[in-house]
Amino acid sequence: MTEHRYLIALGSNVPHPRHGGPRAVLRAVFQALDDEGLTLEAAASIHSSAPIGPSLRQYANSAAVVRTTLPPQALLHHLKAIEARFGRRRSGMRWRSRVLDLDVILWSGGVFSSKTLTIPHPHYARRAFVLTPAAQIAPNWRAPRTNLTLQHQSTRLTRPRPASRAQSSHAPRVV
Numbered sequence: 188m189t190e191h192r193y194l195i196a197l198g199s200n201v202p203h204p205r206h207g208g209p210r211a212v213l214r215a216v217f218q219a220l221d222d223e224g225l226t227l228e229a230a231a232s233i234h235s236s237a238p239i240g241p242s243l244r245q246y247a248n249s250a251a252v253v254r255t256t257l258p259p260q261a262l263l264h265h266l267k268a269i270e271a272r273f274g275r276r277r278s279g280m281r282w283r284s285r286v287l288d289l290d291v292i293l294w295s296g297g298v299f300s301s302k303t304l305t306i307p308h309p310h311y312a313r314r315a316f317v318l319t320p321a322a323q324i325a326p327n328w329r330a331p332r333t334n335l336t337l338q339h340q341s342t343r344l345t346r347p348r349p350a351s352r353a354q355s356s357h358a359p360r361v362v
Contacts, residue, residue: 191258192252192253193253193254193259193262193292193293193294194252194291194325194328195266195289196250196289196292197249197287198248198287198316199213199285199286200238200245200247200285201244203273203274203286203287206273208247212286216289217249220269224255224265225254228251229325230250230251231251231321232323233247234249236248248316248317249320252324259291259301259304260304263303274286274287292308293306293308307331312330312333312344313344318340318345319341321341322337325337
């Protein structure tokens with residue numbers, strides 16, 4: 188059987204009754220990934236980020252590289268089962284607070300698409316909370332469509348942008 192490598196994004200912003208706060212949840216998930224038929228190759232440090240959408244709680248975010256013989260759709264099913272074991276309940280509303288969110292970002296097979304899964308993840312390149320930890324553990328992993336490394340994408344997204352002349356305090360003010 189062919190082994191695949193996957194880059195998984197992890198997020199949590201609700202405490203778990205047994206594991207504790209969001210950071211502790213992610214540490215427990217790293218162990219769960221490694222215990223549940225996946226081989227955990229790398230785990231990024233845990234970062235804090237502001238929520239997207241209606242959630243008001245800060246997120247703990249990280250990334251993991253796992254190795255498995257599971258094809259993409261089977262891995263997605265496996266990750267959803269882990270989310271459920273950690274108390275994730277589907278509310279039908281996007282970007283709500285959650286104990287655990289696991290997203291497949293990239294895989295060693297390149298591009299994959301089905302009704303329930305798209306790899307590369309369609310929004311990862313615009314999300315510093317995904318790219319920062321991903322670049323920490325897999326800086327040279329290249330995105331299949333752009334051929335850019337995760338490090339390059341992260342740097343592009345997070346680098347400070349110079350203020351345009353119109354935004355500069357020395358620019359003439361148009362009244």
